[in-house]
Amino acid sequence: MTLQTTMAEALRLTRTGDLTGASALLRNALGTNPDRPRPPQPVAGAILPAAIIDTPAIGRFDTRRHNGQVGALDYMLYRPAAAAPGMPLVVMLHGCTQSPEDFARGTGMNRLADELGFLVAYPRQTQTANQQRCWNWFRPGDQARDRGEPALIAGIVNDVLAAEHADPARVYVAGLSAGGAAAAIMADAYPELFAAVGIHSGLACGAARTLPEALTAMKRGAAQRSAARANARFVPVITFHGDRDGVVDEANAQAIVTAAATATGVPVTIEIEDGTAGGRRYTRTLSRDAAGRILIEQWTIAGAGHAWSGGDPAGSYADAAGPDASRAMLRFFTTHRAPG
Structure with a gap:
């Protein structure tokens, strides 16, 4: 070398x-x-x-800790060398058996943060909370606002906004697998906090309320979804899913998109495009509003399994083949701002 x-x-x-x-x-x-x-x-x-x-x-990758009314949770924060007030914030929720460091390697988000200029927070699930370090997306106590894991993750967002003076109108959340399911919950429980959500190989909010239901949803798709909260704000969503995913069935991506389409509350125009990137074919389905803005973006990757598309194999559950999910999510994120 x-x-x-x-x-x-x-x-x-x-x-x-x-x-x-x-x-x-x-x-x-x-x-x-x-x-x-x-x-x-x-x-x-x-x-x-x-x-x-x-x-x-290059930037700093530090361990920090959130202490709130429902408990405490550690997280890693990446600050680019050029960090400045008013930067966007991306919250990354890792999958089962992963850690913030591992997830950062696999997704390359810290490198992109240096290149494009944004902060990245990685909440750390503990083995005490879940033996496999999964986010407990299937438990009712971890699916609701001001309770359990959603409250802890929202607390981390507020901590970073206050400490780093990040832009509250440009806060985004993304996750893989159990982290993707947790990201869907965050968008549902705190729609005013997030301008957009990215879900990779995940499940819709409310897909399960018990462990047996979770296992069924992962293999076959969710049989139910929690009722939408009254006056909930729609959060734009981008999904990635491999059509050979043997851990979380692709049907779950369609459930996410269907729920999002219902929540938009406006007529949308559907566009479908096929292409090839990173040696894999993909189908990209776009839902646009009357102004042409993309509200929902669904990527289906041909031949891909349960791994972050276009990722770095130095991290777990990352596939170097396929379109770059990290860049695609960031492009989608930057077209959306939270109202108010």
Whole structure:
């Protein structure tokens, strides 16, 4: 591996939160030359000096903790080097067995945050709350406003808005699998908080209220959905789902889209386009309002399984093939702002 390649890889690892791995690469690369000074080992949240990596400065990936009325929850916050007041905030909810660091690697969101300029918060589910570190999207106590996990995640959003002076009109939430189901719940429980939601390989809000119902919904699609709350604000949604997903059936993506279409409250025009990206075919279905704005965007990836499309295989449940779900979600997000 050349020094230039090593430096690029160290930058990628640092952006995804793997500071130990980045430091080890740099030590190995520079340690063969005794006349060259060894770089200091980075600490959590540190910015590598420009003298070590000849690229623009990278951001901070710090552990923080939310303490609220319903409890406490840790999260990771990524701040680009160019972080400034008024930036958008993207909340990323990992899937089962994953962690914020792993999810950041697989989705590449920290790298995109450096490139495009936004904050990224990654709430951390604990093994105490769920043995597989899944968000408990199927429990009634974790499906409602001001209760359980939704209240904790909303608390994290409010903490970041206050501490970082992020733009409250440009807060977005996205998740994978159980995290996708949790993202759907967040949009339903706190529609005033989120300008748009991204759901990858997930399920609709209210798809299940018990573990047996959850297992059935994952395999066959949801048999029910919770009744829409009165006067609830519609939250624009983008979904990604592989048509070979053996963990969460593709029928769940259609359930999400159907529920969203009902909630729009306005006539929509449907457009369907087929294409190829990253070596996989896809179908992209758009629902536009009378002004031409895309309110619902559904991606179905041919041949894809239960993994983040166009992701980085360095993270779990990430498939390098297929369209780049992270970029597509961010493009969709930036076209929407929360009213008021």
